[in-house]
Amino acid sequence: MLQWLRNYRRALLPGDISAGIVVALMMIPQGMAYALVAGLPPVAGIYASILPPILYALFGSSMTQSVGPMAIISLMTAAALAPLAAPGSGLYIVLAAQLALASGAVLLLCGLLRLGYVANFFSRPVMSGFTIGAAIVIAVGQLKVLAGGALPQVHVPSAMLGGAAIVLLLLAKYYLAALLRSAGLPARVADIGARLAPMLVVLGATLLSAVMDLPALGVQCTGEVASGLPGLNLATSSAHWRALLQPALLIGFMIFLLGMSAAQTLALKRQEKLQSNMELVGLGVANIGSALTGGLPVTGSLSRSGVNFAAGANTPLASIITGVLLALALVAPTGWLALLPLPALAATIIVAVLGMLELDTLRTAWRYDRGDALALLATAGGVIALGVDYGVILGVLLSLGTLIWRASRPHIAVLGRIAGTEHFRNIERYPAGTVPDVLMLRIDANLFFGNVEAVNARIEDELALHPATRHLVLVMTAVSSIDTSALFGLGELNLALRQRGIGLHLAEVKGPVMDRLKTSDLIGAINGRIFLSAAMASDALALK
Known part of the structure; x- marks a missing residue:
């Protein structure tokens, strides 16, 4: 714990500062968008992006992991809470924080019991299938927000705004980095600039909302966002602890699996060694911190952590800087956030999750081992047809079942x-x-x-x-x-x-x-x- 701080050198500071600023800019639209996926007010996503990265920096073992709201975990949160309360209601907000608290406690306990090996219970193809299924479910769920109403009904101004945002985001995703490099910017700066396109699109949509008075045209916006830091949240519902236990176990498992996957990818690039049990502790404490500030379950994100790494992060100080900057953003006037159009946020969600539809694993598995490929497809189908909770269970069973099936037929x-x-x-x-x-x-x-x-x-x-x-x-x-x-x-x-x-x-x-x-x-x-x-x-x- 804090070994990185004891060995800190001044030469590391510029990279940590630049990464902290870049990730903070990225987290504002991303955190708000993933809060919407979870059925929560957008500001809850910012709340969940302040204390969790700071606590993870103190307890986790990855030097460049960025912790905060994540699409799949937000989807699982919505699936767990939808039967218990109306999305966005006071009880729903309390239960979201309570779910983060329960998941964090599970992770922390597993870390203290040194159960880090549970990360091996999901095979790579099954994990890919789960990600693909979850991405499709999230994208489909955001279509009604993008269109301004339940399909096939379409609110034309909302659909035009959302469609334009998707086009701009896709153009930025595939062409902006190359365009910036051709303009003479260094490759790393150009890549980071392309990653910040969602923030620019959100700012542009907000400015357009103010100039054209989009709310008067029927375009849904985020509404008033309370300024100031979140207060200490100690509210829980004693009647719902038992109902939250199973989803807390599943979400805790996925938090660890996703966080370890992101951290391990970056650790290989930096030639660092992760400590799986410290990752459990770090992610557990981060989720407890999110619960205490009225947030939602959080984990490490590969895309966000990749931006943190590319922006020059050397140590967890970058995550601490991100958390501090987001706290300052809430202390500053937040009136402009009220005009942020929801179709623009839906567009950022759709483009982000469609980027998770990596089919390379499916192609490789189909050529190498049809059993793994079928397990991938079955998991994706299970998430889409049965729901994300049952998809997790199906994925674990398929992973273990594939292992047992192979072991039962030795060469x-x-x-x-x-x-x-x-x-x-x-x-x-x-x-x-x-x-x-x-x-x-x-x-x-x-x-x-x-x-x-x-x-x-x-x-x-x-x-x-x-x-x-x-x-x-x-x-x-x-x-x-x-x-x-x-x-x-x-x-x-x-x-x-x-x-x-x-x-x-x-x-x-x-x-x-x-x-x-x-x-x-x-x-x-x-x-x-x-x-x-x-x-x-x-x-x-x-x-x-």
Whole structure:
């Protein structure tokens, strides 16, 4: 904690200041937009962008992670609270902060219990599918705001403003950086300038709203935004704690998963090492801070953290500067925010989330492993059809199910010797020779209750294909563990082979596995020998 501050150097300060300013400018429209996704007043997004990044800077382990509202977490917040209260109501605002408090407490507890390994429960394709599904749900949900009414009804001024904002944002996304570079700006400055396009679009839309009196034309605006810092929020609803428990667990899990993903990406670029348990603590404390200031659940954002990194952030001081600047923005007059048109905010949300529709993972998975590709599509479909909460559960089940399915069907190779060497390889891949009455099988997986029956079935199939076998050698190079069920399975195999006059031999058994086998009855009962290597087994058994 605060190790970065103890080693701070003056040379790091300019980069931290510039990054803090840039991210603060980016956070104003983004925070307000994601608050709308969560069903909250726009100012709640700014509240959730002040204290959380400061607290994360004190407790987290990433040097450049930017913490605040994030589209997927905002969507999950709306899905959790919609059955409990009307969006935007006083109770809804209290429950949003209460949900952040519960999620933060879960994360903090997991960090203290050192449960950082839970980040591995989502596979990359499943996570991509969840992101794609959530992005589509968010974009579709903002269409009625963009159009100024429930489709197919369209409020023409709102739709024109929203459509123009989308066009400008897309042009800025794909062409502004190149245009700025061609004008002579450094590449990094040009990229940052393009990232600030949403802020410029929002300011332009607000100015247009004031000049043309868009509210009088029926265009919805944010309305009055209270100036001043948020007060200490201690309000909770005792009647809703149980209803919030399950979504708090799911949202806490996703907060950690998304935050770790963003932090890990930047850590690789900076050649830094993250501490997953400190990330849990940092994100937990950040969410508790958001709850205490009337905000909503927050996490690290890859896009925002990428801007923080590109703008020159060297340490978490950049996030502290961002939080302080946003606090000063609320202390300053906020009347102009009341004229901010909601269609323009909806446009920034739609363009931002459509940028999350990265299909590279799907293409790679489809070519490499169709099972992963189908899990990605199923997760995306689950989020769209069943809702984001069930989508998370489906994603976890698919990740674990895919792991179990693969582990239950281990690869088993028939081995032969490469001529003139002591190397044994799969006879289907190499020109390797075998001994007529010796069948050597390499099991390429750990043995556990989920695959022992499949392993025994495959062994029986190979014995049927090699009827002259008198010695079966199981090469255990890839076996790092054998559980109790698998131990019994090997014992049953040994007994069945003994009755058929076939010896069961083991080769290349790893030390930890052998240590455990020595405590069992299998070693004494085995109908064969245990060899140090496959070559020694082949040489000894070929002579019999």
